[in-house]
Amino acid sequence: MTRAASMLIESTDVLQDAETVFERVFRTDFTQPGFAVLVLPAAMGSHDLRHSMKLLKERLSALHAERWSEPLEYLSLGRFDQQATTRLHLDGAPERSFLMLGYEPTPVCSDFHIADYSRCAHDLGITPADFLQKHNPMFSAGAEMLRDYLITISDWQESRPRIVVINNGMAEPGTSGATHGVLHGATILSPDSQASRVINSTMIAPACFATCDPAMHVQQFVSTDEISGQILS
Numbered sequence: 758m759t760r761a762a763s764m765l766i767e768s769t770d771v772l773q774d775a776e777t778v779f780e781r782v783f784r785t786d787f788t789q790p791g792f793a794v795l796v797l798p799a800a801m802g803s804h805d806l807r808h809s810m811k812l813l814k815e816r817l818s819a820l821h822a823e824r825w826s827e828p829l830e831y832l833s834l835g836r837f838d839q840q841a842t843t844r845l846h847l848d849g850a851p852e853r854s855f856l857m858l859g860y861e862p863t864p865v866c867s868d869f870h871i872a873d874y875s876r877c878a879h880d881l882g883i884t885p886a887d888f889l890q891k892h893n894p895m896f897s898a899g900a901e902m903l904r905d906y907l908i909t910i911s912d913w914q915e916s917r918p919r920i921v922v923i924n925n926g927m928a929e930p931g932t933s934g935a936t937h938g939v940l941h942g943a944t945i946l947s948p949d950s951q952a953s954r955v956i957n958s959t960m961i962a963p964a965c966f967a968t969c970d971p972a973m974h975v976q977q978f979v980s981t982d983e984i985s986g987q988i989l990s
């Protein structure tokens with residue numbers, strides 16, 4: 758297991774860091790980690806955090822279109838206040854999909870886990886989909902196989918807003934537009950029912966997977982003060 762505080766990117770302007778995020782997340786080999794964490798200025802408020810997520814998504818979409826001739830669209834947008842510990846998993850989404858999470862400052866500390874299951878599958882000579890079917894990491898034996906492919910980020914500046922972008926893909930390597938996904942999970946170290954831990958959550962994917970026009974939902978996502986769960990799903 759790697760403990761990797763050095764994975765954090767200090768960012769004052771998400772657009773300046775968009776190419777670095779793109780390189781790390783939209784990877785076609787295993788020299789990159791498959792995820793990126795931007796640590797934003799402490800004074801940035803919730804609306805500005807969500808606006809930054811929107812700007813970053815638009816820039817990543819343009820970079821994706823340059824590379825694979827297809828923009829990225831939202832599949833879901835939501836805001837949640839949650840302190841659940843989650844085992845390593847992919848979120849339910851198309852085989853090419855990317856999770857962008859905006860974490861608001863919180864006193865509730867957590868460890869953030871990423872497992873490079875695509876690289877593990879590659880080393881075993883099987884596809885990522887086969888890996889998940891045969892070695893589901895929700896069970897201990899599967900999680901054990903990922904031990905050498907695991908990165909845990911502790912003490913990840915939780916008093917500041919952060920944007921995390923995760924390659925949630927499972928596409929067969931070599932197929933059109935395929936990039937290498939990773940699993941994610943979190944361990945809440947000391948849950949506190951009096952404190953909040955707000956996560957602004959979006960799932961994005963190449964336009965061919967989108968089913969509706971998200972423009973109105975995006976505006977609502979950026980401007981709302983409610984933490985009511987799903988805005989678009």
Ligand SMILES: [Fe+2]
Binds near residue numbers: 843846847941
């Ligand atoms: Fe998840």
